[in-house]
Amino acid sequence: MHGVTTTLPGDQRGFFARLIPPTPLSRSLATQSMLFSTGEGAFNTGSAVFLTQVVGMSAAQVGLALTLVGVAEFLFAYPAGRIVDRLGPKRMWAGSTVGRAGCFVALPFVDGFQQYLMVGVVFAIFGSIGGASHGSYVLDVLPPDERVETRAYMYSSLNLGFTLGAAIGGVALATGSLTVVQYTPWFAAVLMLANGFWVTKLPAAPHDLRVASGEQRVKPPGPGPTRNIGWMLTSFFTGTLWTNQVLLNVVIPLWLVEATDAPRVLLAFLFGTNTVLCIFLPAYTARGVRTLQDALRYTWWSTAFFVGSCLITMVTHSTVGLVTVFLVWLGHVTVTGAELAISGASWAFEAELMDPLRRGEYQGVGEVSRALGGQWAPWLYTGLALSWIGGSEGWLVIAGIIVVATLGIGPSVRMAERFRDTHFPTEPIGDPVDLTPESA
CATH class of the missing domain: 1.20.1250.20 (MFS general substrate transporter like domains)
Known part of the structure; x- marks a missing residue:
């Protein structure tokens, strides 16, 4: 049967109680979403200042670089998905998160358009792998009757994390110090590493088990x-x-x-x-x-x-x-x-x-x-x-x-x-x- 049920079994809580995910796994996934978006939000809030005043790019160069990074992520999306199927979503999700953390660590040392573009393309590759592995893992690990509602809780946590990250980024900007802005990516890197560690603690999904057993090496029919x-x-x-x-x-x-x-x-x-x-x-x-x-x-x-x-x-x-x-x-x-x-x-x-x-x-x-x-x-x-x-x-x-x-x-x-x-x-x-x- 292919029907979808979005109300988790036995979840008859009140309005405010329902703001908290009802199962241990849904809470773990929501926490992961908040860790991820808090780090991203902290950097993104000051990214315009970082790219123009720290990296030294013009507004036109920033636009071109972001466009090229977006093209790279677009082009790598399909091969990234195939890699995830081959090696397992949980492993690739954790690995891509560590890779993104490495890119954040490198950002304070970037000087100029070409160096930023190189880091940005690597970031885009890890972003493609992370997107495919995250989506695959969540659908694979959750029972069918919990998938949509758990995604909703994750979406709420994602927005909460971006809000917290924006506040942290705003504090960094409020200091008026370019040094603080320059090293804000390290804060994002720390949260990305924490996020990667959190992912490793999640349970293995059926696809991960098939990869571990060698079954997934055979091309699916x-x-x-x-x-x-x-x-x-x-x-x-x-x-x-x-x-x-x-x-x-x-x-x-x-x-x-x-x-x-x-x-x-x-x-x-x-x-x-x-x-x-x-x-x-x-x-x-x-x-x-x-x-x-x-x-x-x-x-x-x-x-x-x-x-x-x-x-x-x-x-x-x-x-x-x-x-x-x-x-x-x-x-x-x-x-x-x-x-x-x-x-x-x-x-x-x-x-x-x-x-x-x-x-x-x-x-x-x-x-x-x-x-x-x-x-x-x-x-x-x-x-x-x-x-x-x-x-x-x-x-x-x-x-x-x-x-x-x-x-x-x-x-x-x-x-x-x-x-x-x-x-x-x-x-x-x-x-x-x-x-x-x-x-x-």
Whole structure:
């Protein structure tokens, strides 16, 4: 049976109690998410100052370097997934985390564009391995009825960690010392090493056990993800729906500055609201996703929130004062609703539509398809919204793109579901997982 249940057994707790993951494994995974994002957040907060004033790059060089690093991560996503399947997700997850820590250790000694680019590409390689191994491990180690809700708790912890990291990075910037900023990556490295150690204490998943026994050295039977057109299309359209992050982080802030009379300080309140909602609500919003049909319904909820945000935000060019402030805030809140809805849907798609013997490879192909579905959005959405200030055409085109993607995701999921039922194993793979953490 391929249904998804998101409510953990016996979890009848109150509102605040439900903010804490209910099982030892879900708590361990949530802790890992917070360790990771606290380190990343601490560095990312001051990264602009670090790259320009410490490394000595121009703004144009920073943009070019980040673009090239993103291309490297994109190109390595698929081979990284195959490596994870071959060597085991837990081992590669821990190893990639240590590799990222090494890159953070090296950053204070980087001087100029070329040196940063070399470190950045290595970081991207470890990032690709880490993304594929993390996703594979979580789906593999968790019982089917805990996968989506545990991912929701991990998402909450991830946002909490980024908030803590941003606060730490903000303190570093507040000192006004470039020396403090220069060595902030070492703080991130310490948390990455702690994260890697934490991962080694997690239980071995069935895939890890198959690798240890030598079973995984044999190529899994059946076709791989590159022949699963439904999965690639589902990932592509999911990537388009995830462009709510572009609206959230790029388009609405630029629109506020360029096209409205709202004070710029409102930006801090907007991002604060989004952070709070994404810390406290995922465990509740994900509870409605129990089947693939539920996931498809959530894609429409996400689209409704996204379109609503476009319609609300586009009128703020003509409003004044507190009305503008309220409507911009409301537009930001509705796009947060789009984020929460597509989160639950995308976790269900991953849990249900990937071959359990090829999860790393599926993660890699999915990452490439999602990137193709959304990497163009910052340029296109910004151009559409800001080129037609005073008119509604740009915002309506953005909304129309999302509606088209949602129309396409239904047939894609059904195609992937037929592929799954034809080619995937129908029985659980491997023995039940021992949830007792390993001692070494």
